Amino acid sequence: MPEMPEVEQVRKTLAPKIVGSKIKKVEVLLDRIIKYPTVAEFIKVVKNKTITSIERRGKYLALHFSKDQFILIHLRMTGALLVMPKTETAPKYATVKFELENGLNLWFTDIRTFGTMHLITNKDVVIESYENLGPEPLSKEFTLEYLKEKIKKSKKPIKTFILDQNVIAGLGNIYADEALAVANIYPAKEANTLKAKEQQALYVGINQVIKQGIKNKGTTFRDYKDADGNKGSNQNKLLVYSRKGKPCKTCGTLLEGMKIGGRGTVYCKKCQK
DNA sequence: CTTCGTTCCTGGAAGC
DNA sequence: TGCTTCCAGGAACGAA
Numbered sequence: 001m002p003e004m005p006e007v008e009q010v011r012k013t014l015a016p017k018i019v020g021s022k023i024k025k026v027e028v029l030l031d032r033i034i035k036y037p038t039v040a041e042f043i044k045v046v047k048n049k050t051i052t053s054i055e056r057r058g059k060y061l062a063l064h065f066s067k068d069q070f071i072l073i074h075l076r077m078t079g080a081l082l083v084m085p086k087t088e089t090a091p092k093y094a095t096v097k098f099e100l101e102n103g104l105n106l107w108f109t110d111i112r113t114f115g116t117m118h119l120i121t122n123k124d125v126v127i128e129s130y131e132n133l134g135p136e137p138l139s140k141e142f143t144l145e146y147l148k149e150k151i152k153k154s155k156k157p158i159k160t161f162i163l164d165q166n167v168i169a170g171l172g173n174i175y176a177d178e179a180l181a182v183a184n185i186y187p188a189k190e191a192n193t194l195k196a197k198e199q200q201a202l203y204v205g206i207n208q209v210i211k212q213g214i215k216n217k218g219t220t221f222r223d224y225k226d227a228d229g230n231k232g233s234n235q236n237k238l239l240v241y242s243r244k245g246k247p248c249k250t251c252g253t254l255l256e257g258m259k260i261g262g263r264g265t266v267y268c269k270k271c272q273k
Numbered sequence: 274c275t276t277c278g279t280t281c282c283t284g285g286a287a288g289c
Numbered sequence: 290t291g292c293t294t295c296c297a298g299g300a301a302c303g304a305a
Binding site for chain 3 (some may be wrong): 001074075076112114128129163165173221263
């Protein structure tokens with residue numbers, strides 16, 4: 001599932017192949033992916049536009065045509081952006097195709113089809129989940145003071161809290177579990193009951209796991225690939241995620257599984273209090 | 274206002 | 290072996 005490190009890796013691998021190229025043709029193979037405006041309007045506006053840059057914010061990617069005009073893409077669980085020579089046939093699960101002037105096709109593929117695209121032009125439509133994104137891990141806006149301020153106001157389980165994109169932009173289920181494991185915090189613990197030391201450890205943990213994820217080019221379980229079609233390697237470094245029933249890498253205790261906010265959660269009952 | 278549960282979707286794993 | 294059931298999960302949405 002693409003989270004911040006995976007989306008960042010997609011951005012990096014995509015940029016050299018598509019930035020500066022003009023979109024000659026757009027084909028939408030699955031209408032519901034286009035959330036705004038209509039499919040016809042989307043195609044009409046995007047056609048003949050040149051991609052000037054590709055930015056990432058949280059788990060969103062923005063293909064810019066100008067400062068204020070861009071396609072906002074969310075990969076959700078199984079979305080992928082693949083660049084292939086125009087001579088190659090459609091990849092499996094293709095939902096949108098952009099034919100580029102440079103002889104390459106940019107494909108959006110999506111097995112579970114939860115991924116989305118919005119065309120944003122001059123703020124004529126406000127995507128709240130995008131506008132309200134919290135600060136990014138590793139950014140100067142994401143400070144310990146900020147995290148403490150937010151934590152003390154929340155009664156949610158700490159895991160649910162750090163998954164809230166309005167609090168921190170970019171964490172998903174994998175990195176949330178990992179950050180809590182690094183910080184030795186019990187995932188179901190109510191946010192506002194965290195002690196100062198735990199808040200500090202969580203702050204460090206979030207930055208650490210995101211940094212490691214980016215360094216390892218993302219975490220691949222089933223479906224995630226970057227724009228080159230390559231998998232990440234961070235799955236080999238995980239402390240807890242997907243390791244239910246396996247020994248904790250610190251103490252050897254078998255890791256436990258539970259549901260928090262409907263999300264599968266893995267943790268060490270001995271290390272995480 | 275916050276918090277919680279449900280929904281969307283498909284492939285693959287688990288269960289019988 | 291072959292069928293059925295369950296599970297994975299980001300975020301929108303409605304309900305409490």
